[in-house]
Amino acid sequence: MTDSWATFGVDLHLELTGPGLRAGLADALRQAARTGRLAPGTRLPSSRTLAVDLGVARNTVADAYAELVAEGWLTARQGSGTRVAPRSVARGEPEPAAVRRPRRTGPAYSLRPGSPDLASFPRTEWLRASRRALTAAPHDAFGYGDPRGRTELRTVLADYLARARGVHADPDRIVICAGFAHGLMLLGKVLRGRRVREVAVESYGLDLHWNLLADAGLRTRALSVDEHGSRTDELGSEGAVLMTPAHQFPMGVPLHPDRRTAAVDWARTTGGVVLEDDYDGEFRYDRQPVGALQGLDPGRVVYCGTASKSIAPGLRLGWLVLPGEMVGQVLEAKGPSDWMSSSLEQLTLAEFIASGAYDRHVRSMRLRYRRRRDQLVEALAERAPDIRVSGIAAGLHAVLELPPGTEQSVVQAAAWQGLALDGGAQFRHTGVRDGRDMLVVGYGTPPDSAWTGALDALCRVLP
Amino acid sequence: MTDSWATFGVDLHLELTGPGLRAGLADALRQAARTGRLAPGTRLPSSRTLAVDLGVARNTVADAYAELVAEGWLTARQGSGTRVAPRSVARGEPEPAAVRRPRRTGPAYSLRPGSPDLASFPRTEWLRASRRALTAAPHDAFGYGDPRGRTELRTVLADYLARARGVHADPDRIVICAGFAHGLMLLGKVLRGRRVREVAVESYGLDLHWNLLADAGLRTRALSVDEHGSRTDELGSEGAVLMTPAHQFPMGVPLHPDRRTAAVDWARTTGGVVLEDDYDGEFRYDRQPVGALQGLDPGRVVYCGTASKSIAPGLRLGWLVLPGEMVGQVLEAKGPSDWMSSSLEQLTLAEFIASGAYDRHVRSMRLRYRRRRDQLVEALAERAPDIRVSGIAAGLHAVLELPPGTEQSVVQAAAWQGLALDGGAQFRHTGVRDGRDMLVVGYGTPPDSAWTGALDALCRVLP
Numbered sequence: 003m004t005d006s007w008a009t010f011g012v013d014l015h016l017e018l019t020g021p022g023l024r025a026g027l028a029d030a031l032r033q034a035a036r037t038g039r040l041a042p043g044t045r046l047p048s049s050r051t052l053a054v055d056l057g058v059a060r061n062t063v064a065d066a067y068a069e070l071v072a073e074g075w076l077t078a079r080q081g082s083g084t085r086v087a088p089r090s091v092a093r094g095e096p097e098p099a100a101v102r103r104p105r106r107t108g109p110a111y112s113l114r115p116g117s118p119d120l121a122s123f124p125r126t127e128w129l130r131a132s133r134r135a136l137t138a139a140p141h142d143a144f145g146y147g148d149p150r151g152r153t154e155l156r157t158v159l160a161d162y163l164a165r166a167r168g169v170h171a172d173p174d175r176i177v178i179c180a181g182f183a184h185g186l187m188l189l190g191k192v193l194r195g196r197r198v199r200e201v202a203v204e205s206y207g208l209d210l211h212w213n214l215l216a217d218a219g220l221r222t223r224a225l226s227v228d229e230h231g232s233r234t235d236e237l238g239s240e241g242a243v244l245m246t247p248a249h250q251f252p253m254g255v256p257l258h259p260d261r262r263t264a265a266v267d268w269a270r271t272t273g274g275v276v277l278e279d280d281y282d283g284e285f286r287y288d289r290q291p292v293g294a295l296q297g298l299d300p301g302r303v304v305y306c307g308t309a310s311k312s313i314a315p316g317l318r319l320g321w322l323v324l325p326g327e328m329v330g331q332v333l334e335a336k337g338p339s340d341w342m343s344s345s346l347e348q349l350t351l352a353e354f355i356a357s358g359a360y361d362r363h364v365r366s367m368r369l370r371y372r373r374r375r376d377q378l379v380e381a382l383a384e385r386a387p388d389i390r391v392s393g394i395a396a397g398l399h400a401v402l403e404l405p406p407g408t409e410q411s412v413v414q415a416a417a418w419q420g421l422a423l424d425g426g427a428q429f430r431h432t433g434v435r436d437g438r439d440m441l442v443v444g445y446g447t448p449p450d451s452a453w454t455g456a457l458d459a460l461c462r463v464l465p
Numbered sequence: 466m467t468d469s470w471a472t473f474g475v476d477l478h479l480e481l482t483g484p485g486l487r488a489g490l491a492d493a494l495r496q497a498a499r500t501g502r503l504a505p506g507t508r509l510p511s512s513r514t515l516a517v518d519l520g521v522a523r524n525t526v527a528d529a530y531a532e533l534v535a536e537g538w539l540t541a542r543q544g545s546g547t548r549v550a551p552r553s554v555a556r557g558e559p560e561p562a563a564v565r566r567p568r569r570t571g572p573a574y575s576l577r578p579g580s581p582d583l584a585s586f587p588r589t590e591w592l593r594a595s596r597r598a599l600t601a602a603p604h605d606a607f608g609y610g611d612p613r614g615r616t617e618l619r620t621v622l623a624d625y626l627a628r629a630r631g632v633h634a635d636p637d638r639i640v641i642c643a644g645f646a647h648g649l650m651l652l653g654k655v656l657r658g659r660r661v662r663e664v665a666v667e668s669y670g671l672d673l674h675w676n677l678l679a680d681a682g683l684r685t686r687a688l689s690v691d692e693h694g695s696r697t698d699e700l701g702s703e704g705a706v707l708m709t710p711a712h713q714f715p716m717g718v719p720l721h722p723d724r725r726t727a728a729v730d731w732a733r734t735t736g737g738v739v740l741e742d743d744y745d746g747e748f749r750y751d752r753q754p755v756g757a758l759q760g761l762d763p764g765r766v767v768y769c770g771t772a773s774k775s776i777a778p779g780l781r782l783g784w785l786v787l788p789g790e791m792v793g794q795v796l797e798a799k800g801p802s803d804w805m806s807s808s809l810e811q812l813t814l815a816e817f818i819a820s821g822a823y824d825r826h827v828r829s830m831r832l833r834y835r836r837r838r839d840q841l842v843e844a845l846a847e848r849a850p851d852i853r854v855s856g857i858a859a860g861l862h863a864v865l866e867l868p869p870g871t872e873q874s875v876v877q878a879a880a881w882q883g884l885a886l887d888g889g890a891q892f893r894h895t896g897v898r899d900g901r902d903m904l905v906v907g908y909g910t911p912p913d914s915a916w917t918g919a920l921d922a923l924c925r926v927l928p
Contacts (some may be wrong), residue, residue: 021634041613041637043793045801085793120607123600132599137594141583141912144777151506174504180643185801214802314607316808330506330549338508339677344810345779346591449604 004371026064035075035086044086046076051428078153110420111456115252115399115444116208121451122367123314127359128350134357137174143345149336150329151178151321152345155352160170161323162355163307168293170300171323177332182279182308186211186244189277189304191219194329198241204232205434206253211244211279212431224431230256234264242275243268247295247377248283252391252429252442254401255459256292265295269302275325276303280401284310284364286396287372301325309351311398311446312364319351360448371398374445374453381457398446401426408465409439421459467520490521490529490577493601498538498549509547511540514891521877573883573921577659578715578907579861581670584914585776590822591813597820598812604807613792614641614784614910616806618815622784625818626770630746633763634786637708640795643781643805644801645742645771647673647709650766654798655791661704663739667695668897669716675741675894677780687894694720697727706731710758711746715892715905716866717856727759732765738788739766745774747827749859750835764788772814774909775827782806782814816894836918837908844920849927850910861909871883871928884922898921 032038045054049063067076067084078084130442142398143152150156156173163169179185193201201215205224212222223240226233231250234257243265247257257265288291296305305323308461325330354360375394382389382402390403404412409425416423428442448456497503509515510524510865530547533539606615613619619636623885626632630811642648656664664678667688675685686703689696694713697720700706706728710720720728726743732739749755759768766784787795817823838857845852854868867875872888879886911919 041796042789043798044794055673056890081870082641082797085797117608120604123604123607125602129596132595133592136588136595137589140906144583144779145580146585146778156506180805181802184805187802214800219802315609316607318807319807326505329504333504334507334508334548337677337680339644339650339673342643342647342781342805344781347807347810 027063029123031066032075033456037209041363042086045082046084046086063402065136065151068176076159086133086159087281089113090417103426109417109422111459112422112447113443113445113456113460114422114424115442115445117444117447118314118367118398119316120312121448121449122370124363125357127311127363128270128354131353131357131359132346132350134260139346139349143349147339147348149333149340149417150174150176151343152348152352157347158319158352158355159307161324162360163294163305164362166304167280167291167307169305169307170297171305175300175326175329176322177322177324178331178343179320179322179337179346181310181315182281182306183210183214183321183436184342185306185320185322186214186277188220188332188335189242189306189322190215191222192331193242193275195331195335196241200240200333202237202240202243203431204245204250205415206426206429207244207246207251207431208429209431213327215244224434225255227255229255231261234268237272237274239272240274244277244279245283245295246279248280248292249286250261250393251279251397251398251403252393252399252426254397254399256396262295262298262383266299266365270299275328278305280305280307282397283307284312285371285398287368287375288395294397296323304328312360312367313351313354314321317351317428318346327446344345370450375400377453378443378445379456380462382464383454385461389464393460399442399444402443402464404439404441404442405465409441412441412463412465415463416459419459421456421463421464423460423463474709486492490526491533494533495527495538498533503549507549507550508545509549511546520910523836524790534854543614572880572885574915574922575885575910576847576906576919576923577885577887578905578910579909580907581777581830581861582833582836582857582909583777583779584912587822587826590826591776591817594808594816594820594822595813597851598809598816601816602809602812606812610808610811612796612801612803613637613639614806615811615815616829618811619784621815621818622770624784625823626757626768629692629824630743630754630768630770631760632761632768632770632786634768638763638787638788640785640794640799641793641806641864642785644773644778644783645744646673646677647781647805648769648783648785649677649740650681651795651798651806652769652785653678653683654703655794656738657682658794658798659694659704663703665700665703665706666894667708667713668894669889670707670709670714670894671892680706684895687897690716692718694718694724697724697731700728700731700737702735702737703737705740707740707742708758709744711743712859713855713856714744714860715862715889717858717860717862720758720860721824725758725761729762729765735763737765738896740766740789743768745860746770748831748834748861750831750838755859759786765790775823775830776817780810780814782788782810824826833913834909838863840916841906841908841920844924845927847923852927862905862907865904865906865927867902867904868928869902872904875904875926875928878926881924882922882926884919884926886923886926894920 049067053060053063062280066190075087077087105211127144129244130135153173156176159176160171160173163171179188198220200221200223202225203212203222204228215222225236227250232245247262249256265276268274276295280294294305308320309317320331378400379391382391391400392400413423424442425438426442429442430437505784512523512530515727516526530539538550539547540550554891568892574705618641619639622632622639623636642651642844663684665673665686668690677683688699692711696707710725712719728739731737736789739758743757758769759766771783772780785795832885842854842857845854856864876886885903889900889905892905893900
């Protein structure tokens with residue numbers, strides 16, 4: 003889901019429409035590395051993953067990789083995967099102008115989940131909030147800040163989260179971070195410092211998050227996910243559990259009320275911590291929002307929120323609401339030099355929320371996403387009536403169940419037609435074997451102008 | 466130099482103007498911890514440092530700390546220092562409104578170095594650049610970005626740095642980071658990954674930086690600093706050296722041309738790396754700017770720049786210009802989740818530079834700082850003619866040599882009069898014994914409105 007990853011898939015897609023798959027793949031990679039479109043050090047997807055994505059045999063990818071390693075374009079190391087080799091830019095030798103500002107060409111459409119509709123960024127309202135924030139900011143806002151984040155933002159967030167998400171929040175227990183991943187890095191350090199060795203995660207989720215925990219020295223163990231969310235009865239002696247209670251990612255179900263209670267009880271009994279990833283809690287369509295789990299026991303649950311889905315990931319703003327005794331631990335993990343978020347962006351978001359613009363934006367996006375959700379469900383009912391769709395009560399994505407054995411070929415067929423799709427394999431924790439074939443369709447991703455085309459392309463590739 | 470640190474000194478100063486020093490200090494600390502002004506986990510300065518800063522006996526501070534540890538307000542652990550103890554906020558018990566948005570009262574004046582004049586932040590021009598950036602931004606600017614940073618910013622930075630600092634820069638070898646400290650964290654990881662164990666640093670500098678290297682598992686060894694800058698002949702088998710060639714911090718001298726060559730030769734001979742911290746390279750008054758060392762050998766020198774001194778630290782924007790083979794290593798150290806800088810701030814800075822506003826701002830600040838520098842020198846000549854002042858050809862601070870044995874009492878006297886000052890002890894690497902008595906006067910720090918008062922207060926406390 004990283005940017006270079008997407009670029010990568012893209013370049014390949016363009017180059018691979020002819021015969022001679024292995025040679026074409028090798029050529030595309032060589033070209034991308036030579037021109038710098040693939041930056042030195044970029045980690046390539048595993049041959050298995052890329053093969054699935056491109057819909058080619060795994061050996062085809064493995065052979066192309068091996069060829070480029072032999073030529074010195076790629077490096078392959080145990081544990082670090084396959085990467086673009088460092089290259090030394092010859093001093094004084096300018097690269098062609100075209101390379102200096104690489105133009106990225108993508109697939110025509112993307113329905114990959116994980117991004118809001120970036121074309122709907124509220125530019126005017128954001129600029130307005132920015133102007134008010136800049137005008138009102140005290141001089142010290144331009145200096146080195148409080149490592150917890152600006153007090154103005156923590157204060158409005160505490161009110162907003164209490165009102166909108168049922169979070170028991172206090173500005174003094176909020177720490178601003180540069181998005182959820184940064185927050186998870188800090189929490190990983192804190193858990194490791196508390197001698198936690200293993201964290202329970204959900205069997206479907208993002209390997210990006212599991213890898214961050216692994217980087218902090220924490221093993222991850224996967225809880226099964228069923229139609230009621232994660233199987234909390236599988237929780238054991240782990241020191242913490244990372245979960246998405248309001249809207250399981252990517253399966254789309256809310257955690258059953260009994261399991262919400264069970265998760266908190268587990269934490270109380272074992273001294274464990276629940277890390278609640280509330281990535282898209284604002285977007286719920288058919289009934290009342292599911293409040294944050296954190297409200298059940300603010301002393302046992304860390305609430306993790308983000309502006310990445312509700313506004314845009316480019317802002318790099320997220321927040322942790324912490325049990326009292328963890329505030330100091332997180333600040334210690336941050337260290338004295340980790341002031342990662344721009345004060346001006348923090349003040350602008352504070353203004354954006356305080357002025358009501360945030361609520362208006364979320365409401366307007368909720369309507370837009372719900373309309374797309376409805377159109378998706380209708381189109382499927384008409385054009386692919388055998389496909390079961392689920393996880394549609396909330397969020398920016400839906401799960402489409404596919405006939406057994408078809409996931410890979412559907413993703414492949416879509417790629418050939420210029421539609422980027424993610425299958426379920428993308429989100430499965432290592433070791434989970436019972437994977438059903440499915441697509442995770444991010445209907446929030448395309449801009450309005452591309453939505454109808456993307457939906458049509460999707461229907462065309464479904465079995 | 467951290468914010469909590471400053472707040473801390475401030476609160477104490479206010480409470481300590483009466484008799485009963487130990488009791489007053491203990492009261493002030495207790496009050497600050499109780500109300501949350503000192504956040505749980507905040508590390509307190511060592512009793513030695515605080516004693517120097519407050520101008521009280523070290524035992525007075527040590528006793529007050531011990532009392533609060535006994536009462537449970539503070540914790541003291543070997544290796545982790547004295548910290549504010551975690552406290553559990555009772556659920557549902559609101560804290561008084563006054564505490565929720567703490568008002569910070571500071572000393573009347575600060576002449577501590579390390580900050581530009583925050584009151585001069587170019588609000589109007591910045592907002593203008595922000596508007597243009599927001600209007601022109603492609604949709605993908607709001608998404609997860611390139612871990613190297615926005616290409617727009619890297620492109621204008623490459624031009625600017627070549628023009629203004631003589632840096633041999635290429636957008637592909639620039640990585641945007643969230644300020645110098647973030648860059649140094651990444652470089653520390655890279656060095657450690659290259660099996661470097663020790664880094665040479667300058668015997669005067671910031672312990673914040675040395676601690677970041679230590680956190681990465683690197684020992685630091687100090688090079689002596691004399692009137693020609695760091696003693697490069699003391700470089701040995703370290704894998705890297707961190708230095709401030711254009712303007713030694715805090716001593717204020719440029720590195721002698723012979724030593725510039727020697728540093729690069731050392732790197733070539735030993736395979737080492739020079740980390741060039743160009744924190745205030747734009748501000749030079751009496752002759753041509755000293756170009757970046759990096760221009761001598763872009764394959765051996767990492768250039769580290771920042772907007773923290775030229776515009777403001779609150780932006781959290783810095784940049785590394787890397788030797789080709791280190792780009793991949795730094796991106797690997799960043800990892801796939803470290804997109805730490807807001808895209809909008811990056812695009813705004815790109816606009817700010819491209820439109821010429823950056824040059825205009827730097828020019829205008831250069832005039833302002835030079836005027837203050839001249840006023841400082843004149844005032845000293847008149848009111849404290851025995852004080853030798855040095856390091857005045859550049860930057861935002863000067864060094865005032867004090868009679869032996871007077872540094873501590875001068876800093877103390879200033880604190881009692883509401884003027885925050887830093888003595889040389891603050892910046893000395895552990896183990897350096899030959900410390901002369903001095904003040905490091907940050908004449909860039911106060912707003913214009915406070916400058917005359919600050920200068921007057923300084924002259925009054927000088928011997």
